[in-house]
Amino acid sequence: MATYNPVINKAEKTFERSLTYDLYTDPKVYQQELNDVFAKSWQLVGHVSQVEKAGQFFTCDVAGEPILVTRGKDEVIRAFYNVCPHRATKLEKAEAGTKKIFACGYHGWTFHLDGQLNKAPNFSGEDAHCVSDRCLRSVRMEIGEGLIFVNLDDNAAPLAEVYGDFFDRLAKFPFLGELKRINQKTRVIKANWKAFIDNYLECDHCHVAHPSFIATLDMKNYQIVTCQNYSVQASVVKPDRKMGTTDLNEAEFQGGEFYWLWPNLMVTIYPGPANMATIQMVPIDHETTLGVYTYYFRDENLSQEEQDLVTFAEQVRAEDVELVELEQIGFRSRAFNQGVYSSSEKAIVQFHEMVLEALGR
Ligand code: FES
Ligand SMILES: [Fe+2]
The missing domain is CATH 2.102.10.10 (Rieske [2Fe-2S] iron-sulphur domain)
Known part of the structure:
Protein backbone atom coordinates (compact mmCIF):
# COMPACT_ATOMS: atom_id res chain seq x y z
CA MET A 1 0.00 0.00 0.00
CA ALA A 2 1.35 3.39 -0.93
CA THR A 3 2.20 5.68 1.93
CA TYR A 4 1.47 9.33 1.75
CA ASN A 5 3.42 12.06 3.44
CA PRO A 6 1.00 14.95 3.87
CA VAL A 7 3.61 17.70 4.22
CA ILE A 8 6.88 17.74 2.36
CA ASN A 9 9.73 19.42 4.22
CA LYS A 10 12.84 19.93 2.26
CA ALA A 11 15.64 22.27 3.24
CA GLU A 12 13.28 23.60 5.91
CA LYS A 13 10.82 24.68 3.31
CA THR A 14 7.21 23.57 3.40
CA PHE A 15 5.44 23.15 0.11
CA GLU A 16 1.72 23.54 -0.09
CA ARG A 17 -0.38 20.62 -1.16
CA SER A 18 -2.59 20.66 -4.22
CA LEU A 19 -6.31 19.98 -4.47
CA THR A 20 -7.14 16.40 -3.65
CA TYR A 21 -7.57 14.32 -6.78
CA ASP A 22 -11.18 13.36 -6.06
CA LEU A 23 -12.01 16.93 -7.13
CA TYR A 24 -10.89 15.89 -10.65
CA THR A 25 -12.67 12.54 -10.77
CA ASP A 26 -15.90 12.77 -8.76
CA PRO A 27 -19.10 13.30 -10.80
CA LYS A 28 -20.73 14.90 -7.74
CA VAL A 29 -18.03 17.58 -7.67
CA TYR A 30 -18.72 18.34 -11.33
CA GLN A 31 -22.45 18.71 -10.57
CA GLN A 32 -21.67 21.07 -7.70
CA GLU A 33 -19.29 23.07 -9.91
CA LEU A 34 -22.03 23.64 -12.48
CA ASN A 35 -24.08 25.43 -9.82
CA ASP A 36 -21.44 26.95 -7.58
CA VAL A 37 -18.77 27.86 -10.14
CA PHE A 38 -20.20 28.09 -13.66
CA ALA A 39 -23.69 29.40 -12.84
CA LYS A 40 -22.20 32.09 -10.57
CA SER A 41 -19.30 33.44 -12.59
CA TRP A 42 -18.94 35.63 -15.66
CA ALA A 160 -15.35 45.19 -14.13
CA GLU A 161 -15.60 44.96 -10.35
CA VAL A 162 -14.91 41.21 -10.33
CA TYR A 163 -11.77 41.35 -12.45
CA GLY A 164 -10.17 44.49 -10.99
CA ASP A 165 -7.86 46.15 -13.51
CA PHE A 166 -7.93 43.33 -16.09
CA PHE A 167 -9.87 45.31 -18.69
CA ASP A 168 -7.62 48.35 -18.12
CA ARG A 169 -4.64 46.12 -18.88
CA LEU A 170 -6.31 44.85 -22.06
CA ALA A 171 -7.14 48.40 -23.10
CA LYS A 172 -3.43 49.20 -23.35
CA PHE A 173 -3.28 47.10 -26.54
CA PRO A 174 -4.21 49.80 -29.05
CA PHE A 175 -5.31 47.32 -31.72
CA LEU A 176 -7.85 45.47 -29.62
CA GLY A 177 -10.85 47.50 -30.80
CA GLU A 178 -10.05 46.63 -34.42
CA LEU A 179 -10.04 42.87 -33.91
CA LYS A 180 -12.84 40.61 -35.08
CA ARG A 181 -13.67 37.11 -34.07
CA ILE A 182 -12.21 35.18 -37.01
CA ASN A 183 -12.73 31.54 -36.18
CA GLN A 184 -13.34 29.04 -33.46
CA LYS A 185 -12.09 25.49 -33.05
CA THR A 186 -13.14 22.97 -30.46
CA ARG A 187 -11.44 19.90 -29.12
CA VAL A 188 -12.65 17.24 -26.70
CA ILE A 189 -10.05 16.74 -23.98
CA LYS A 190 -10.14 13.61 -21.86
CA ALA A 191 -9.39 15.37 -18.59
CA ASN A 192 -11.16 17.39 -15.92
CA TRP A 193 -11.47 21.09 -16.84
CA LYS A 194 -9.34 22.11 -13.85
CA ALA A 195 -6.39 20.03 -15.07
CA PHE A 196 -6.04 22.24 -18.14
CA ILE A 197 -6.30 25.43 -16.04
CA ASP A 198 -3.59 24.07 -13.70
CA ASN A 199 -1.44 23.37 -16.73
CA TYR A 200 -1.92 26.88 -18.09
CA LEU A 201 -1.13 28.55 -14.78
CA GLU A 202 2.47 27.41 -14.45
CA CYS A 203 5.44 27.29 -16.77
CA ASP A 204 7.59 24.83 -14.83
CA HIS A 205 6.61 22.35 -17.54
CA CYS A 206 7.55 24.66 -20.41
CA HIS A 207 11.21 23.61 -20.46
CA VAL A 208 10.23 19.96 -20.57
CA ALA A 209 7.21 20.06 -22.84
CA HIS A 210 7.33 23.16 -25.06
CA PRO A 211 10.63 23.37 -26.98
CA SER A 212 9.28 25.95 -29.47
CA PHE A 213 7.91 28.13 -26.67
CA ILE A 214 11.14 28.31 -24.67
CA ALA A 215 13.20 28.75 -27.85
CA THR A 216 11.19 31.87 -28.65
CA LEU A 217 10.35 33.55 -25.35
CA ASP A 218 12.83 34.78 -22.80
CA MET A 219 12.19 32.39 -19.91
CA LYS A 220 14.69 34.14 -17.63
CA ASN A 221 12.32 37.05 -17.50
CA TYR A 222 9.12 35.02 -17.39
CA GLN A 223 6.75 36.48 -14.83
CA ILE A 224 3.63 35.14 -13.17
CA VAL A 225 1.57 37.71 -11.30
CA THR A 226 -1.61 36.95 -9.35
CA CYS A 227 -4.25 39.68 -9.40
CA GLN A 228 -7.90 40.07 -8.39
CA ASN A 229 -9.72 36.97 -9.68
CA TYR A 230 -7.22 36.68 -12.51
CA SER A 231 -3.53 36.17 -13.11
CA VAL A 232 -1.12 37.09 -15.86
CA GLN A 233 2.04 35.53 -17.21
CA ALA A 234 4.31 37.59 -19.37
CA SER A 235 7.53 37.34 -21.27
CA VAL A 236 9.30 39.03 -24.14
CA VAL A 237 10.68 37.43 -27.27
CA LYS A 238 14.40 36.64 -27.13
CA PRO A 239 16.43 39.35 -28.90
CA ASP A 240 17.79 36.93 -31.53
CA ARG A 241 14.42 35.36 -32.27
CA LYS A 242 11.48 36.07 -34.48
CA MET A 243 7.90 35.24 -33.69
CA GLY A 244 6.81 33.22 -36.71
CA THR A 245 8.08 35.26 -39.63
CA THR A 246 7.50 38.58 -37.94
CA ASP A 247 10.29 41.08 -37.91
CA LEU A 248 9.91 42.30 -34.37
CA ASN A 249 11.04 45.78 -35.23
CA GLU A 250 7.79 46.04 -37.10
CA ALA A 251 5.69 44.05 -34.65
CA GLU A 252 2.84 45.89 -33.01
CA PHE A 253 3.52 44.19 -29.73
CA GLN A 254 6.75 42.53 -28.66
CA GLY A 255 5.91 40.68 -25.48
CA GLY A 256 3.54 37.78 -24.86
CA GLU A 257 0.80 38.12 -22.24
CA PHE A 258 -1.20 35.15 -21.07
CA TYR A 259 -4.16 35.84 -18.82
CA TRP A 260 -6.35 33.53 -16.81
CA LEU A 261 -9.73 34.72 -15.51
CA TRP A 262 -11.70 32.86 -12.91
CA PRO A 263 -12.87 30.23 -13.46
CA ASN A 264 -12.22 28.84 -16.95
CA LEU A 265 -11.20 31.58 -19.37
CA MET A 266 -7.75 32.25 -20.77
CA VAL A 267 -6.90 35.24 -22.94
CA THR A 268 -3.61 35.20 -24.81
CA ILE A 269 -1.88 37.92 -26.78
CA TYR A 270 1.24 36.87 -28.64
CA PRO A 271 3.99 39.14 -29.91
CA GLY A 272 3.76 40.01 -33.58
CA PRO A 273 0.78 41.14 -35.64
CA ALA A 274 -2.36 42.38 -33.84
CA ASN A 275 -3.86 39.25 -32.31
CA MET A 276 -5.80 37.80 -29.44
CA ALA A 277 -7.03 34.30 -28.66
CA THR A 278 -9.43 33.10 -26.01
CA ILE A 279 -9.42 29.59 -24.63
CA GLN A 280 -12.34 28.27 -22.60
CA MET A 281 -12.41 24.98 -20.77
CA VAL A 282 -16.04 23.93 -20.69
CA PRO A 283 -16.71 20.79 -18.67
CA ILE A 284 -18.72 18.09 -20.46
CA ASP A 285 -18.57 15.80 -17.46
CA HIS A 286 -16.21 15.19 -14.54
CA GLU A 287 -13.49 13.72 -16.78
CA THR A 288 -14.19 15.30 -20.16
CA THR A 289 -13.78 18.91 -21.24
CA LEU A 290 -14.53 20.84 -24.40
CA GLY A 291 -11.63 23.13 -25.22
CA VAL A 292 -12.98 26.13 -27.15
CA TYR A 293 -10.29 28.11 -28.96
CA THR A 294 -11.25 31.40 -30.58
CA TYR A 295 -8.94 33.59 -32.66
CA TYR A 296 -9.28 37.32 -33.16
CA PHE A 297 -7.45 39.18 -35.90
CA ARG A 298 -8.14 42.27 -37.99
CA ASP A 299 -9.22 40.38 -41.08
CA GLU A 300 -10.43 36.89 -41.87
CA ASN A 301 -7.89 36.52 -44.66
CA LEU A 302 -4.91 35.68 -42.48
CA SER A 303 -1.46 36.82 -43.48
CA GLN A 304 1.41 34.31 -43.39
CA GLU A 305 2.54 35.79 -40.05
CA GLU A 306 -0.91 35.35 -38.56
CA GLN A 307 -1.14 31.77 -39.81
CA ASP A 308 2.29 31.05 -38.31
CA LEU A 309 1.10 32.43 -35.00
CA VAL A 310 -1.92 30.11 -35.01
CA THR A 311 0.32 27.15 -35.89
CA PHE A 312 2.67 28.05 -33.04
CA ALA A 313 -0.19 28.36 -30.52
CA GLU A 314 -1.75 25.08 -31.67
CA GLN A 315 1.54 23.23 -31.37
CA VAL A 316 1.95 24.38 -27.74
CA ARG A 317 -1.68 23.50 -27.04
CA ALA A 318 -1.39 19.98 -28.46
CA GLU A 319 1.60 19.41 -26.19
CA ASP A 320 -0.47 20.55 -23.20
CA VAL A 321 -3.52 18.43 -24.06
CA GLU A 322 -1.39 15.30 -24.14
CA LEU A 323 -0.01 16.14 -20.68
CA VAL A 324 -3.35 16.76 -19.00
CA GLU A 325 -4.83 13.57 -20.48
CA LEU A 326 -1.91 11.63 -18.94
CA GLU A 327 -2.47 13.47 -15.68
CA GLN A 328 -6.14 12.44 -15.61
CA ILE A 329 -5.08 8.78 -15.73
CA GLY A 330 -3.04 9.38 -12.59
CA PHE A 331 -5.84 11.30 -10.86
CA ARG A 332 -7.88 8.08 -11.09
CA SER A 333 -5.07 5.97 -9.66
CA ARG A 334 -4.92 5.00 -6.00
CA ALA A 335 -1.18 5.73 -5.99
CA PHE A 336 -1.52 9.27 -4.56
CA ASN A 337 -4.43 11.45 -3.58
CA GLN A 338 -2.76 14.85 -3.74
CA GLY A 339 0.23 16.65 -5.27
CA VAL A 340 2.46 19.56 -4.24
CA TYR A 341 3.07 23.02 -5.64
CA SER A 342 6.50 24.40 -6.39
CA SER A 343 7.17 27.98 -5.32
CA SER A 344 6.68 29.12 -8.92
CA GLU A 345 3.16 27.71 -9.04
CA LYS A 346 1.47 30.45 -7.02
CA ALA A 347 -1.10 31.13 -9.73
CA ILE A 348 -2.35 27.54 -9.33
CA VAL A 349 -2.55 28.07 -5.57
CA GLN A 350 -4.75 31.11 -6.21
CA PHE A 351 -6.99 29.10 -8.57
CA HIS A 352 -7.29 26.18 -6.15
CA GLU A 353 -8.13 28.45 -3.22
CA MET A 354 -10.93 29.94 -5.32
CA VAL A 355 -12.22 26.47 -6.25
CA LEU A 356 -12.28 25.42 -2.59
CA GLU A 357 -14.03 28.61 -1.55
CA ALA A 358 -16.65 28.27 -4.30
CA LEU A 359 -17.32 24.68 -3.30
CA GLY A 360 -17.48 25.63 0.40
CA ARG A 361 -14.62 23.34 1.42
S1 FES B 1 -45.07 28.85 -28.68
FE1 FES B 1 -45.62 27.21 -27.40
S2 FES B 1 -43.77 26.57 -26.58
FE2 FES B 1 -43.23 28.28 -27.76
FE1 LIG C 1 1.89 24.31 -21.43
Whole structure:
Protein backbone atom coordinates (compact mmCIF):
# COMPACT_ATOMS: atom_id res chain seq x y z
CA MET A 1 0.00 0.00 0.00
CA ALA A 2 1.35 3.39 -0.93
CA THR A 3 2.20 5.68 1.93
CA TYR A 4 1.47 9.33 1.75
CA ASN A 5 3.42 12.06 3.44
CA PRO A 6 1.00 14.95 3.87
CA VAL A 7 3.61 17.70 4.22
CA ILE A 8 6.88 17.74 2.36
CA ASN A 9 9.73 19.42 4.22
CA LYS A 10 12.84 19.93 2.26
CA ALA A 11 15.64 22.27 3.24
CA GLU A 12 13.28 23.60 5.91
CA LYS A 13 10.82 24.68 3.31
CA THR A 14 7.21 23.57 3.40
CA PHE A 15 5.44 23.15 0.11
CA GLU A 16 1.72 23.54 -0.09
CA ARG A 17 -0.38 20.62 -1.16
CA SER A 18 -2.59 20.66 -4.22
CA LEU A 19 -6.31 19.98 -4.47
CA THR A 20 -7.14 16.40 -3.65
CA TYR A 21 -7.57 14.32 -6.78
CA ASP A 22 -11.18 13.36 -6.06
CA LEU A 23 -12.01 16.93 -7.13
CA TYR A 24 -10.89 15.89 -10.65
CA THR A 25 -12.67 12.54 -10.77
CA ASP A 26 -15.90 12.77 -8.76
CA PRO A 27 -19.10 13.30 -10.80
CA LYS A 28 -20.73 14.90 -7.74
CA VAL A 29 -18.03 17.58 -7.67
CA TYR A 30 -18.72 18.34 -11.33
CA GLN A 31 -22.45 18.71 -10.57
CA GLN A 32 -21.67 21.07 -7.70
CA GLU A 33 -19.29 23.07 -9.91
CA LEU A 34 -22.03 23.64 -12.48
CA ASN A 35 -24.08 25.43 -9.82
CA ASP A 36 -21.44 26.95 -7.58
CA VAL A 37 -18.77 27.86 -10.14
CA PHE A 38 -20.20 28.09 -13.66
CA ALA A 39 -23.69 29.40 -12.84
CA LYS A 40 -22.20 32.09 -10.57
CA SER A 41 -19.30 33.44 -12.59
CA TRP A 42 -18.94 35.63 -15.66
CA GLN A 43 -18.71 33.38 -18.70
CA LEU A 44 -17.42 34.55 -22.06
CA VAL A 45 -20.04 33.83 -24.72
CA GLY A 46 -18.95 35.86 -27.72
CA HIS A 47 -17.54 39.02 -29.26
CA VAL A 48 -19.24 42.21 -30.42
CA SER A 49 -18.11 41.47 -33.99
CA GLN A 50 -20.69 38.63 -34.02
CA VAL A 51 -23.57 41.06 -33.48
CA GLU A 52 -22.46 44.13 -35.41
CA LYS A 53 -25.86 44.80 -36.98
CA ALA A 54 -29.39 44.89 -35.56
CA GLY A 55 -30.98 41.44 -35.74
CA GLN A 56 -27.69 39.55 -35.77
CA PHE A 57 -27.73 36.88 -33.09
CA PHE A 58 -25.86 33.87 -31.78
CA THR A 59 -26.84 31.10 -29.38
CA CYS A 60 -24.70 29.35 -26.80
CA ASP A 61 -24.80 27.28 -23.66
CA VAL A 62 -23.75 28.43 -20.18
CA ALA A 63 -23.73 25.89 -17.34
CA GLY A 64 -26.34 23.85 -19.20
CA GLU A 65 -28.58 26.87 -19.89
CA PRO A 66 -29.46 27.76 -23.48
CA ILE A 67 -28.66 31.45 -24.12
CA LEU A 68 -29.50 33.81 -26.99
CA VAL A 69 -27.55 37.02 -27.62
CA THR A 70 -28.78 39.59 -30.14
CA ARG A 71 -28.54 43.26 -31.10
CA GLY A 72 -31.85 45.11 -31.06
CA LYS A 73 -33.17 47.74 -33.46
CA ASP A 74 -32.09 50.25 -30.82
CA GLU A 75 -28.47 48.91 -31.24
CA VAL A 76 -28.47 47.53 -27.69
CA ILE A 77 -26.95 44.06 -27.31
CA ARG A 78 -29.03 41.85 -24.99
CA ALA A 79 -28.85 38.29 -23.69
CA PHE A 80 -31.86 36.10 -22.96
CA TYR A 81 -32.54 32.56 -21.91
CA ASN A 82 -33.21 30.86 -25.25
CA VAL A 83 -36.44 29.46 -23.87
CA CYS A 84 -40.01 30.16 -24.96
CA PRO A 85 -42.13 31.66 -22.16
CA HIS A 86 -45.19 29.76 -23.45
CA ARG A 87 -44.10 26.23 -22.63
CA ALA A 88 -40.33 26.11 -22.44
CA THR A 89 -39.37 25.08 -25.97
CA LYS A 90 -35.87 26.10 -27.02
CA LEU A 91 -36.64 29.16 -29.09
CA GLU A 92 -33.83 29.74 -31.60
CA LYS A 93 -32.24 26.59 -32.96
CA ALA A 94 -29.56 28.12 -35.20
CA GLU A 95 -26.07 28.80 -33.87
CA ALA A 96 -26.01 32.24 -35.48
CA GLY A 97 -27.81 34.34 -38.07
CA THR A 98 -29.91 37.44 -38.60
CA LYS A 99 -33.61 37.76 -37.72
CA LYS A 100 -36.18 40.52 -37.63
CA ILE A 101 -38.19 38.54 -35.13
CA PHE A 102 -37.71 35.31 -33.20
CA ALA A 103 -40.40 32.67 -33.74
CA CYS A 104 -41.03 29.59 -31.62
CA GLY A 105 -41.47 26.46 -33.70
CA TYR A 106 -44.05 24.90 -31.34
CA HIS A 107 -47.17 27.15 -31.21
CA GLY A 108 -45.84 30.05 -33.24
CA TRP A 109 -45.31 32.71 -30.57
CA THR A 110 -43.06 35.47 -31.88
CA PHE A 111 -40.75 37.89 -30.06
CA HIS A 112 -39.14 41.21 -30.91
CA LEU A 113 -35.36 41.58 -30.80
CA ASP A 114 -35.68 43.29 -27.40
CA GLY A 115 -37.41 40.19 -26.01
CA GLN A 116 -40.96 41.61 -25.94
CA LEU A 117 -43.78 39.34 -27.05
CA ASN A 118 -45.00 40.17 -30.56
CA LYS A 119 -47.79 37.65 -31.13
CA ALA A 120 -49.19 34.62 -29.36
CA PRO A 121 -51.48 33.14 -32.04
CA ASN A 122 -53.24 30.70 -29.72
CA PHE A 123 -54.21 33.49 -27.30
CA SER A 124 -56.62 35.86 -29.03
CA GLY A 125 -59.19 38.47 -27.90
CA GLU A 126 -59.43 38.67 -24.10
CA ASP A 127 -56.85 35.90 -23.71
CA ALA A 128 -54.18 37.98 -25.42
CA HIS A 129 -54.02 40.37 -22.43
CA CYS A 130 -53.23 37.50 -20.07
CA VAL A 131 -49.98 36.71 -21.86
CA SER A 132 -48.95 40.16 -23.11
CA ASP A 133 -46.22 40.45 -20.48
CA ARG A 134 -44.73 37.05 -21.28
CA CYS A 135 -41.45 38.23 -22.75
CA LEU A 136 -38.12 36.46 -23.02
CA ARG A 137 -36.27 36.23 -19.74
CA SER A 138 -33.13 38.40 -19.65
CA VAL A 139 -29.73 37.22 -18.48
CA ARG A 140 -27.05 39.46 -16.94
CA MET A 141 -24.75 40.49 -19.76
CA GLU A 142 -21.77 42.84 -19.84
CA ILE A 143 -19.14 43.70 -22.41
CA GLY A 144 -15.45 44.30 -21.70
CA GLU A 145 -13.07 45.26 -24.53
CA GLY A 146 -15.46 43.75 -27.08
CA LEU A 147 -15.83 40.46 -25.22
CA ILE A 148 -19.42 39.57 -24.30
CA PHE A 149 -19.91 37.94 -20.92
CA VAL A 150 -23.01 36.43 -19.35
CA ASN A 151 -23.65 35.63 -15.69
CA LEU A 152 -26.58 33.43 -14.63
CA ASP A 153 -26.38 34.86 -11.12
CA ASP A 154 -28.62 37.93 -10.88
CA ASN A 155 -26.74 38.99 -7.74
CA ALA A 156 -23.23 38.69 -9.18
CA ALA A 157 -20.93 41.70 -8.84
CA PRO A 158 -20.43 43.66 -12.10
CA LEU A 159 -17.84 42.33 -14.55
CA ALA A 160 -15.35 45.19 -14.13
CA GLU A 161 -15.60 44.96 -10.35
CA VAL A 162 -14.91 41.21 -10.33
CA TYR A 163 -11.77 41.35 -12.45
CA GLY A 164 -10.17 44.49 -10.99
CA ASP A 165 -7.86 46.15 -13.51
CA PHE A 166 -7.93 43.33 -16.09
CA PHE A 167 -9.87 45.31 -18.69
CA ASP A 168 -7.62 48.35 -18.12
CA ARG A 169 -4.64 46.12 -18.88
CA LEU A 170 -6.31 44.85 -22.06
CA ALA A 171 -7.14 48.40 -23.10
CA LYS A 172 -3.43 49.20 -23.35
CA PHE A 173 -3.28 47.10 -26.54
CA PRO A 174 -4.21 49.80 -29.05
CA PHE A 175 -5.31 47.32 -31.72
CA LEU A 176 -7.85 45.47 -29.62
CA GLY A 177 -10.85 47.50 -30.80
CA GLU A 178 -10.05 46.63 -34.42
CA LEU A 179 -10.04 42.87 -33.91
CA LYS A 180 -12.84 40.61 -35.08
CA ARG A 181 -13.67 37.11 -34.07
CA ILE A 182 -12.21 35.18 -37.01
CA ASN A 183 -12.73 31.54 -36.18
CA GLN A 184 -13.34 29.04 -33.46
CA LYS A 185 -12.09 25.49 -33.05
CA THR A 186 -13.14 22.97 -30.46
CA ARG A 187 -11.44 19.90 -29.12
CA VAL A 188 -12.65 17.24 -26.70
CA ILE A 189 -10.05 16.74 -23.98
CA LYS A 190 -10.14 13.61 -21.86
CA ALA A 191 -9.39 15.37 -18.59
CA ASN A 192 -11.16 17.39 -15.92
CA TRP A 193 -11.47 21.09 -16.84
CA LYS A 194 -9.34 22.11 -13.85
CA ALA A 195 -6.39 20.03 -15.07
CA PHE A 196 -6.04 22.24 -18.14
CA ILE A 197 -6.30 25.43 -16.04
CA ASP A 198 -3.59 24.07 -13.70
CA ASN A 199 -1.44 23.37 -16.73
CA TYR A 200 -1.92 26.88 -18.09
CA LEU A 201 -1.13 28.55 -14.78
CA GLU A 202 2.47 27.41 -14.45
CA CYS A 203 5.44 27.29 -16.77
CA ASP A 204 7.59 24.83 -14.83
CA HIS A 205 6.61 22.35 -17.54
CA CYS A 206 7.55 24.66 -20.41
CA HIS A 207 11.21 23.61 -20.46
CA VAL A 208 10.23 19.96 -20.57
CA ALA A 209 7.21 20.06 -22.84
CA HIS A 210 7.33 23.16 -25.06
CA PRO A 211 10.63 23.37 -26.98
CA SER A 212 9.28 25.95 -29.47
CA PHE A 213 7.91 28.13 -26.67
CA ILE A 214 11.14 28.31 -24.67
CA ALA A 215 13.20 28.75 -27.85
CA THR A 216 11.19 31.87 -28.65
CA LEU A 217 10.35 33.55 -25.35
CA ASP A 218 12.83 34.78 -22.80
CA MET A 219 12.19 32.39 -19.91
CA LYS A 220 14.69 34.14 -17.63
CA ASN A 221 12.32 37.05 -17.50
CA TYR A 222 9.12 35.02 -17.39
CA GLN A 223 6.75 36.48 -14.83
CA ILE A 224 3.63 35.14 -13.17
CA VAL A 225 1.57 37.71 -11.30
CA THR A 226 -1.61 36.95 -9.35
CA CYS A 227 -4.25 39.68 -9.40
CA GLN A 228 -7.90 40.07 -8.39
CA ASN A 229 -9.72 36.97 -9.68
CA TYR A 230 -7.22 36.68 -12.51
CA SER A 231 -3.53 36.17 -13.11
CA VAL A 232 -1.12 37.09 -15.86
CA GLN A 233 2.04 35.53 -17.21
CA ALA A 234 4.31 37.59 -19.37
CA SER A 235 7.53 37.34 -21.27
CA VAL A 236 9.30 39.03 -24.14
CA VAL A 237 10.68 37.43 -27.27
CA LYS A 238 14.40 36.64 -27.13
CA PRO A 239 16.43 39.35 -28.90
CA ASP A 240 17.79 36.93 -31.53
CA ARG A 241 14.42 35.36 -32.27
CA LYS A 242 11.48 36.07 -34.48
CA MET A 243 7.90 35.24 -33.69
CA GLY A 244 6.81 33.22 -36.71
CA THR A 245 8.08 35.26 -39.63
CA THR A 246 7.50 38.58 -37.94
CA ASP A 247 10.29 41.08 -37.91
CA LEU A 248 9.91 42.30 -34.37
CA ASN A 249 11.04 45.78 -35.23
CA GLU A 250 7.79 46.04 -37.10
CA ALA A 251 5.69 44.05 -34.65
CA GLU A 252 2.84 45.89 -33.01
CA PHE A 253 3.52 44.19 -29.73
CA GLN A 254 6.75 42.53 -28.66
CA GLY A 255 5.91 40.68 -25.48
CA GLY A 256 3.54 37.78 -24.86
CA GLU A 257 0.80 38.12 -22.24
CA PHE A 258 -1.20 35.15 -21.07
CA TYR A 259 -4.16 35.84 -18.82
CA TRP A 260 -6.35 33.53 -16.81
CA LEU A 261 -9.73 34.72 -15.51
CA TRP A 262 -11.70 32.86 -12.91
CA PRO A 263 -12.87 30.23 -13.46
CA ASN A 264 -12.22 28.84 -16.95
CA LEU A 265 -11.20 31.58 -19.37
CA MET A 266 -7.75 32.25 -20.77
CA VAL A 267 -6.90 35.24 -22.94
CA THR A 268 -3.61 35.20 -24.81
CA ILE A 269 -1.88 37.92 -26.78
CA TYR A 270 1.24 36.87 -28.64
CA PRO A 271 3.99 39.14 -29.91
CA GLY A 272 3.76 40.01 -33.58
CA PRO A 273 0.78 41.14 -35.64
CA ALA A 274 -2.36 42.38 -33.84
CA ASN A 275 -3.86 39.25 -32.31
CA MET A 276 -5.80 37.80 -29.44
CA ALA A 277 -7.03 34.30 -28.66
CA THR A 278 -9.43 33.10 -26.01
CA ILE A 279 -9.42 29.59 -24.63
CA GLN A 280 -12.34 28.27 -22.60
CA MET A 281 -12.41 24.98 -20.77
CA VAL A 282 -16.04 23.93 -20.69
CA PRO A 283 -16.71 20.79 -18.67
CA ILE A 284 -18.72 18.09 -20.46
CA ASP A 285 -18.57 15.80 -17.46
CA HIS A 286 -16.21 15.19 -14.54
CA GLU A 287 -13.49 13.72 -16.78
CA THR A 288 -14.19 15.30 -20.16
CA THR A 289 -13.78 18.91 -21.24
CA LEU A 290 -14.53 20.84 -24.40
CA GLY A 291 -11.63 23.13 -25.22
CA VAL A 292 -12.98 26.13 -27.15
CA TYR A 293 -10.29 28.11 -28.96
CA THR A 294 -11.25 31.40 -30.58
CA TYR A 295 -8.94 33.59 -32.66
CA TYR A 296 -9.28 37.32 -33.16
CA PHE A 297 -7.45 39.18 -35.90
CA ARG A 298 -8.14 42.27 -37.99
CA ASP A 299 -9.22 40.38 -41.08
CA GLU A 300 -10.43 36.89 -41.87
CA ASN A 301 -7.89 36.52 -44.66
CA LEU A 302 -4.91 35.68 -42.48
CA SER A 303 -1.46 36.82 -43.48
CA GLN A 304 1.41 34.31 -43.39
CA GLU A 305 2.54 35.79 -40.05
CA GLU A 306 -0.91 35.35 -38.56
CA GLN A 307 -1.14 31.77 -39.81
CA ASP A 308 2.29 31.05 -38.31
CA LEU A 309 1.10 32.43 -35.00
CA VAL A 310 -1.92 30.11 -35.01
CA THR A 311 0.32 27.15 -35.89
CA PHE A 312 2.67 28.05 -33.04
CA ALA A 313 -0.19 28.36 -30.52
CA GLU A 314 -1.75 25.08 -31.67
CA GLN A 315 1.54 23.23 -31.37
CA VAL A 316 1.95 24.38 -27.74
CA ARG A 317 -1.68 23.50 -27.04
CA ALA A 318 -1.39 19.98 -28.46
CA GLU A 319 1.60 19.41 -26.19
CA ASP A 320 -0.47 20.55 -23.20
CA VAL A 321 -3.52 18.43 -24.06
CA GLU A 322 -1.39 15.30 -24.14
CA LEU A 323 -0.01 16.14 -20.68
CA VAL A 324 -3.35 16.76 -19.00
CA GLU A 325 -4.83 13.57 -20.48
CA LEU A 326 -1.91 11.63 -18.94
CA GLU A 327 -2.47 13.47 -15.68
CA GLN A 328 -6.14 12.44 -15.61
CA ILE A 329 -5.08 8.78 -15.73
CA GLY A 330 -3.04 9.38 -12.59
CA PHE A 331 -5.84 11.30 -10.86
CA ARG A 332 -7.88 8.08 -11.09
CA SER A 333 -5.07 5.97 -9.66
CA ARG A 334 -4.92 5.00 -6.00
CA ALA A 335 -1.18 5.73 -5.99
CA PHE A 336 -1.52 9.27 -4.56
CA ASN A 337 -4.43 11.45 -3.58
CA GLN A 338 -2.76 14.85 -3.74
CA GLY A 339 0.23 16.65 -5.27
CA VAL A 340 2.46 19.56 -4.24
CA TYR A 341 3.07 23.02 -5.64
CA SER A 342 6.50 24.40 -6.39
CA SER A 343 7.17 27.98 -5.32
CA SER A 344 6.68 29.12 -8.92
CA GLU A 345 3.16 27.71 -9.04
CA LYS A 346 1.47 30.45 -7.02
CA ALA A 347 -1.10 31.13 -9.73
CA ILE A 348 -2.35 27.54 -9.33
CA VAL A 349 -2.55 28.07 -5.57
CA GLN A 350 -4.75 31.11 -6.21
CA PHE A 351 -6.99 29.10 -8.57
CA HIS A 352 -7.29 26.18 -6.15
CA GLU A 353 -8.13 28.45 -3.22
CA MET A 354 -10.93 29.94 -5.32
CA VAL A 355 -12.22 26.47 -6.25
CA LEU A 356 -12.28 25.42 -2.59
CA GLU A 357 -14.03 28.61 -1.55
CA ALA A 358 -16.65 28.27 -4.30
CA LEU A 359 -17.32 24.68 -3.30
CA GLY A 360 -17.48 25.63 0.40
CA ARG A 361 -14.62 23.34 1.42
S1 FES B 1 -43.77 26.57 -26.58
FE1 FES B 1 -43.23 28.28 -27.76
S2 FES B 1 -45.07 28.85 -28.68
FE2 FES B 1 -45.62 27.21 -27.40
FE1 LIG C 1 1.89 24.31 -21.43
